Amino acid sequence: MPSTVAFVARVDHASDEEAWLSALRAAMPEETILPFHAMSAEERNAAKLAIVANPDPADIKALPNLEWIHSLWAGVERLVAELPQPAPPIARLIDPELSRVMAEAVLAWSYYLQRDMPFYRHSQEQKEWAPRPYRQPGEMTVGILGLGVLGQAAADRLTAAGFGVKGWSRSQKEIAGVETFSGEDGLFDMLASSDIVVCLLPLTAETRGLISATRLFRMKKGAALINFGRGPVIVEADLLAALDSGYLSHCVLDVFDKEPLPQSSSFWSHPKVTVLPHISGPTTQQSAASVVSANVERWRKDGKLPTTVDLGRGY
Numbered sequence: 565m566p567s568t569v570a571f572v573a574r575v576d577h578a579s580d581e582e583a584w585l586s587a588l589r590a591a592m593p594e595e596t597i598l599p600f601h602a603m604s605a606e607e608r609n610a611a612k613l614a615i616v617a618n619p620d621p622a623d624i625k626a627l628p629n630l631e632w633i634h635s636l637w638a639g640v641e642r643l644v645a646e647l648p649q650p651a652p653p654i655a656r657l658i659d660p661e662l663s664r665v666m667a668e669a670v671l672a673w674s675y676y677l678q679r680d681m682p683f684y685r686h687s688q689e690q691k692e693w694a695p696r697p698y699r700q701p702g703e704m705t706v707g708i709l710g711l712g713v714l715g716q717a718a719a720d721r722l723t724a725a726g727f728g729v730k731g732w733s734r735s736q737k738e739i740a741g742v743e744t745f746s747g748e749d750g751l752f753d754m755l756a757s758s759d760i761v762v763c764l765l766p767l768t769a770e771t772r773g774l775i776s777a778t779r780l781f782r783m784k785k786g787a788a789l790i791n792f793g794r795g796p797v798i799v800e801a802d803l804l805a806a807l808d809s810g811y812l813s814h815c816v817l818d819v820f821d822k823e824p825l826p827q828s829s830s831f832w833s834h835p836k837v838t839v840l841p842h843i844s845g846p847t848t849q850q851s852a853a854s855v856v857s858a859n860v861e862r863w864r865k866d867g868k869l870p871t872t873v874d875l876g877r878g879y
């Protein structure tokens with residue numbers, strides 16, 4: 565009899581837990597999946613796998629024999645920071661549907677900037693008829709910070725749409741049609757030659773505060789920034805200074821130091837800022853559940869785990 569799978573989540577509404585449980589149970593009818601609060605002491609003790617969405621670390625601690633944890637989110641910095649050590653291996657969500665949706669968002673907001681939408685929004689508010697010359701995607705370069713699963717999906721989509729694409733990552737990559745960079749010098753070179761910079765970096769000890777004034781002012785004058793990774797990778801005060809000084813033209817922010825973005829934040833009403841409520845890459849429950857299901861099936865069959873998070877690197 566296979567051990568019960570624990571579902572450990574801190575969700576805003578009981579209906580969210582129900583929705584996750586029914587998606588997971590539908591994808592894995594052969595598994596017994598129980599929410600942590602409904603598990604007996606015996607079941608908690610026997611559980612080898614926890615499927616988690618923003619779990620309470622105390623609940624994970626109360627599952628002493630876990631062999632691994634499967635996160636339902638792609639970003640795991642909070643999980644990595646909060647889990648009691650030593651933690652079992654963590655698999656994060658790598659979902660082709662999430663990659664597609666995020667790549668679509670990167671393309672949509674790159675078009676938003678390429679087609680001067682922030683400028684026309686302002687013109688409309690001023691009742692000004694002020695056409696600007698059209699720029700083709702091929703006249704613009706988008707530089708992507710982070711060439712992981714999401715960064716590479718975004719690069720593909722942008723390349724197909726005709727944008728010039730560059731990308732920066734920790735290890736040097738070779739990607740057809742993309743000029744790639746790594747290291748500190750590589751970062752400066754990419755920033756200095758991109759019209760739009762898209763951040764798709766995970767939040768780690770190394771990336772926290774990475775995009776500070778030193779880097780922002782090495783971007784092209786008049787360039788724009790999109791942050792779809794994590795808020796604290798960019799120093800918010802430095803970004804505001806770069807926008808207020810007229811150095812950067814616009815930014816599209818989907819992630820912030822504090823979420824929901826506090827009412828007091830100057831981003832809300834800043835004319836050069838587009839605020840999005842963390843919607844660029846939402847998890848789709850059905851596709852996430854089928855990805856988790858395939859990983860669980862493989863593990864049950866031959867004991868193999870999917871690629872797990874490198875806790876030393878933090879992603």
Ligand SMILES: NC(=O)c1ccc[n+]([C@@H]2O[C@H](COP(=O)([O-])OP(=O)(O)OC[C@H]3O[C@@H](n4cnc5c(N)ncnc54)[C@H](OP(=O)(O)O)[C@@H]3O)[C@@H](O)[C@H]2O)c1
Binds near residue numbers: 639764818844879
């Ligand atoms: N806004 C949203 O709705 C949303 C949704 C999903 C995910 N996200 C965010 O997107 C992030 C990226 O997801 P992913 O699946 O693409 O992650 P991933 O596959 O782990 O890729 C991370 C990329 O960042 C690079 N990187 C990490 N640390 C670096 C450093 N110090 N210097 C240079 N490059 C560094 C990695 O380089 P290497 O390739 O050399 O390892 C890799 O290319 C997630 O961590 C999450 O925070 C946001």
